[in-house]
Amino acid sequence: xxxxxxxxxARRNFGSDFAIAVGLAAVLLFFxxxxxxxxxxxxxxxxxxxxxxHTHEVLLALSDxxxxxxxxxxxQRGYVLTGEERYLExxxxxxxxIAERVNDAAELTRDNQTQQERIPAVKAHINAKLSELNQxxxxxxxxxxxxxx
Numbered sequence: 190x191x192x193x194x195x196x197x198x199a200r201r202n203f204g205s206d207f208a209i210a211v212g213l214a215a216v217l218l219f220f221x222x223x224x225x226x227x228x229x230x231x232x233x234x235x236x237x238x239x240x241x242x243h244t245h246e247v248l249l250a251l252s253d254x255x256x257x258x259x260x261x262x263x264x265q266r267g268y269v270l271t272g273e274e275r276y277l278e279x280x281x282x283x284x285x286x287i288a289e290r291v292n293d294a295a296e297l298t299r300d301n302q303t304q305q306e307r308i309p310a311v312k313a314h315i316n317a318k319l320s321e322l323n324q325x326x327x328x329x330x331x332x333x334x335x336x337x338x
Contacts, residue, residue, distance in 0.1 A: 243297070247304075250294040254311075257283045257290060258318060265322040269329045269337045280322065287315060 264280030267273075291312060298304035329337035 247294065247297045250290060250297055253290050254287065254294060254315070257287050258315065261287070261319065261322055265326055269325055269334065272329065272334065277326070280326070284319070287319070291315065 260279040261283035264277050264283065267276030268280070270276075291308075294311075295305070295308045298308070325337050
């Protein structure tokens with residue numbers, strides 16, 4: 190009878206040990222899976238934040254381009270109205286800065302083919318506006334206020 194009891198006890202311990210091992214493995218797999226999901230989500234958040242920051246950089250560059258063009262127009266208008274060269278300073282500063290800022294925007298969008306295709310159109314619009322401003326300034330210098338108006 191003693192051998193039956195010890196055999197039963199050994200089987201019972203083996204069953205308990207196996208259940209504990211299976212439970213431990215399940216918990217371990219859960220934590221490994223959770224860690225992988227957390228890592229994956231963190232990577233996604235980091236990539237998303239990077240894309241948002243990049244978008245803000247592009248928007249800032251475009252905003253700067255618009256601001257520079259407004260400065261150019263402000264300088265041109267001031268000169269046309271007064272005929273005083275000092276009012277052309279914002280225009281001159283804009284001319285010095287605009288090409289660099291457009292190139293910055295082009296560089297920032299190099300990873301986006303759709304945006305790259307728009308850069309030549311933006312440059313054409315800028316050149317047309319700067320040409321118009323320059324012509325008006327030249328008219329003011331050569332023929333006076335009425336001609337420039």
